Each structure stands twice: as C-alpha cells, then as structure tokens.
Amino acid sequence: MSTNSRFHDLKQEIIETNKCTGCGACIAICPVQCLSLNELEPYMLPADSKEMKQPCIDCGLCHEFCPRVEITNQFSQGSSTILNRGNVFTAQTTDEQLRGKCQDGGVVTSILKYLFSEDLIDGAVVSKFDSSWKPIPVIVQGIEDLEGSSGTRYSVSPNLSVLSPRYLERKLALPYDNINGLRLAFVGTPCQISAIRKMQSHSVKAPIFPSNLIKITIGLFCMENFDHEGLVKEFTNTKLGIRDEQIRKMDISKGKLFVYTDDEPKVTPIKDLNSYARNACHYCKDFSNALADISVGSVGSQGGWSTVVIRTEIGEKAFTQARIKGYIEVDSVRHETIAAIQRLENIKNKKAKA
Secondary structure (H helix, E strand, O other), X not given: OOOOOXXXXXXXXXXXXXXXXXOOHHHHHOOOOOEEEEOOEEEEOOOOOOOOOOOOOOOOHHHHOOOOOOOOOOOOOOOOOOOOOOOEEEXXXXXXXXXXXXXXXXXXXXXXXXXXXXXXXXXXXXXXXXXXXXXXXXXXXXXXHHOOOOOOOOEOOOHHHHHOHHHHHHXXXXXXXXXXXXXXEEXXXXXXXXXXXXXXXXXXXXXOOHHHHEEEEEEEOOOOXXXXXXXXXXXXXXXXXXXHHHOOEEEEEOOEEEEEOOOOOEEEEHHHHHHHEOHHHHHOOOOOOOOOOEEEEOOOOOOOOEEEEEOOHHHHHHXXXXXHOOOEEEEOOOHHHHHHHHHHHHHHHHHHHO
16 A cells, blocks of 8 residues: 555545544445455455455545545535434334334334335435444344344444445445445434435545445434443443443443343443543534434433434424324423533533534
8 A cells, every 4th residue: 555545645634643433434435445454444445355355445425525635525415413302303213112112202213113114215324333333234134133223322433334335245235236226224323424415515425435325314402422441341341340231231421321131230430431532522513413303312312212304305304204104202302401401512512623
C-alpha cells in the first residue's frame, strides 16, 4: 500500500488518532473489498487474501464516506432537527410477548415487523448479541429472524459492514448481480446514519453502492458507546461479579447502569463507566440521530414506552401505517419529553465542541 493512498490518510487522520467509530462504512463502500475489521479497527487485507477481489485502487471512498471526516458536501436527504408536538411521540408495541423482551417500548422491532408484513423490505440491518454480550451485525430476512435483535446495545456493532458485497454474497447466498435489487431497513447509531447520508448525497456511480439498498433508516438515540471488553469483561464480569450467562438485560436510565439478572438488578452510577467510553464518541454532537427517517429512544418517556421523532416523509408514512395497522399504539407527548431530548442534545453538543 502506498504511503500516499487515501486509506493511509484515513488511517493517519482517523484510525491512529482514535476517532474511528467502528461503523463499518469503509468496509461496505470499498469496491474491491480490500478492507476488513479487526476488533472494530479497519485494516488492509494482505495481498494474498482470498477475500480481496483485487488490491487497493486508491479510489478514496473509504476516506470520503467516513463519518468522522469533515463533511464537505450537502446531504440531499436529511431530517428536521426542530422538535415539536407534531413530530415527537411516545409509543409502544401492541405485542404483549414482545413487551416482555424489548428494551423500552419495542417500537423499532414493531415497525420492522410492519415493513416485513407489508412486503416493503427484503431485510433489515440490525444487531444481535453473541454469548459474551458482544453486539454482532446481521441482516435479518423476515419477522421470524427478528428474535434476539430487540434491546439496546451499549457497545459498538459495525452495522454498515454487512452492506459489503462480500457479506451479502456469503451470508445471504445472493448472486452479485442481484444485490442491487435488495430493499433494506437500517437500524443504527448517529455516526452510522451520517455515513449513509453522505453516500446518498454523493454523485459517485458504482456497480454496488451500499446506500442504494437502504429504503428507510431508524436511528437510535445515543449519548456514547463503551468498549465491549471494558463494559462486560472488566466492569460487569469482574467488578460486579456477574457472569455473561447471568445477564438478562442492560439498561442506562437516569444516570445509572442497570444490569438485570434473575435476581435483583445491580445498579451503578454511569460515571463509573467513564473510562470505558469510546474516544470517537466524544467528537459526536448528535444525540437524537437527527439524520434518520425515524429516531427512537427512551428519554422523556415513561417505563415501557419509547420516544419517537419523525424526521422525514418516509419515516412519517412507515410510523403512521404501523400505527393504523395495529403494530404500535401512540400516546400524547408531553412538553417534558421534548425538553429532555433538547437538554441531552445540548450536553452532547457542548462536550463535542470541548
């Protein structure tokens, strides 16, 4: 690899300065599939790798679409960042079985169920936990595959990486020529949605362009993410004395981390996790996922409900139809809900500027 390549620029500017979000955008966008991830860090595959179609062609797309590289173009698709009672809702699933498994209101899973049921998507990019509570990105291809995808992840899942032709061909057993026909929903964090919007606003033409597959984005509220080894291995396993197989659910609420087991939950101040927060998250100003079609979180809603922000016409149509078809129920939003979102937006913005 030439030392003046664009991947070298990405490595020098983003990876080596610990600003990489681990989103997987560079893996998805690489046209010759010469990049891969090692513990969330992008690297160039060796020349003799069977996974690489051909050596790096220095196209610069990995650098261009990194969400941490300065944005130099305007998003052609985006969202409303103004929160009001017309686009903010509190909602929950109508599926009683899902209520017992979901993190808050089960809204994301219920919207995906609606999209699958109406044949509006062929798959959804989500994440599931492995046996060590590490988030793993997957593309689910039907309602029955959604099992295990509900709940909040507090460690990074490189969801964009599964949009690479290498993954799509291997995991979905899909011929290369058929990839462009996929219709996908994408669930992810602000940095991941930002990378998708950068792709969608660009004039690059390519045989396979990942963002062309995304028909709707559902963004998750996100203050920060934590290193998996630190959060689970060092903190939960060692300091709290909870083994992986004992964990039933994790939740961060009102400044505290709740780790649920079959016994009483262990509760600890969120400040105890500060040393495990990913450095890349400190540069992000976006708490409520302002570029998504629909943004979902728990802030400002009562237990068992989710706060939902509708950002685009695509998001409004999906949310409205999911409600009409009976997948979700919606309650009136309170002024306090909007104020709570705005307060955390301001806090994250100030931290990023600092």
